[in-house]
Amino acid sequence: MTLSEAKAGQTYVVERIDLPFEMQRHLEALGMTDKTPVSVLSRKGKGILIIKLRGTRFALGYNVTKNIGVSEADGRA
Numbered sequence: 001m002t003l004s005e006a007k008a009g010q011t012y013v014v015e016r017i018d019l020p021f022e023m024q025r026h027l028e029a030l031g032m033t034d035k036t037p038v039s040v041l042s043r044k045g046k047g048i049l050i051i052k053l054r055g056t057r058f059a060l061g062y063n064v065t066k067n068i069g070v071s072e073a074d075g076r077a
Contacts, residue, residue, distance in 0.1 A: 004047055004065035006040045012070035013037055019067050030058070037073055 006012055014036045017024050031054040032038070039052040047062025 001070060002066050003038070003040075003049065003051075003060070003068040003070050004062055006049065006065075006070060008040050008042050011037055011039045011073040013073050014068060015071050016069035017067065018069070019064065023064070027064075031056075032068075038070065 003012065003014075014032055014034055016034070017027060017032065019027070036053065041050040041052055041057065043049055044059070047065060049060050049065055051058050051060060
């Protein structure tokens with residue numbers, strides 16, 4: 001599944017990031033790497049997600065979240 005399909009209040013694990021090189025490197029610099037837990041705090045408007053990543057909140061648009069593959073966290077925080 002992709003991060004754009006994620007439900008608010010759930011935690012997911014990043015499995016893949018399929019974005020242009022510069023955007024992918026920017027997200028990795030912020031801490032979004034493979035196997036990183038991401039909590040979805042809320043959804044805003046058309047596909048905008050507020051996420052918590054390594055203790056920091058971020059807003060990501062649909063064009064970014066549709067290219068981030070995630071899986072359910074299975075109880076991990």
